[in-house]
Amino acid sequence: MSKKVVEVKTLKVGKYVILDGEASKVTSLSTSSPGKHGAAKARLEAVGIFDNQKRSIVKPVDTKIDIPIIDKRVGQVLALMGSEVQLMDMESYETFELPIPDDLKDKIVEGVEVDYILALGNKKIMRTK
Structure with missing residues (x-):
């Protein structure tokens, strides 16, 4: 932590x-x-x-x-999987899955870049670029 x-x-x-x-x-x-x-x-x-x-x-x-300590990072959407999305970190190229926030459901599509935060071992999508 x-x-x-x-x-x-x-x-x-x-x-x-x-x-x-x-x-x-x-x-x-x-x-x-x-x-x-x-x-x-x-x-x-x-x-x-x-x-x-x-x-x-x-x-x-x-x-x-x-x-x-809030770590703000950028990731690229690789795949949409129902209510979750598969992201790839743009620095470390690590892939992981995160839930899609309700206010961004219509903006997130494959290939778009998103800003996400990492704090205390949790991750959350904040906005699209």
């Missing part, structure tokens, strides 16, 4: 974070001011990249949190 450790206060909306062992994209981030005897808290809401589940946590702003 490729990940990095940062403090919660350095996160911004649109960045990625690991919540419950799943790579997630931050959708909202709010901080409360410190109280008389306490530290400032951050409320973080995120949506999973691969499972689209909402997750939220509340932590002190100086707490360490894991962020995933």
Whole structure:
């Protein structure tokens, strides 16, 4: 697993974070001011990249949190197989199968290049070129 450790206060909306062992994209981030005897808290809401589940946590702003290393790659569609597609990575020439996202069903055809991401051992097609 490729990940990095940062403090919660350095996160911004649109960045990625690991919540419950799943790579997630931050959708909202709010901080409360410190109280008389306490530290400032951050409320973080995120949506999973691969499972689209909402997750939220509340932590002190100086707490360490894991962020995933997102690897963006390019692949070429070799074959359509029902709801899955066979892709070939354009750098390593490795072939593998991925499910076709609902919003790209009509755009993916054989021979087209797609951008996909690799994070925490999972892969997902993001867009066509």
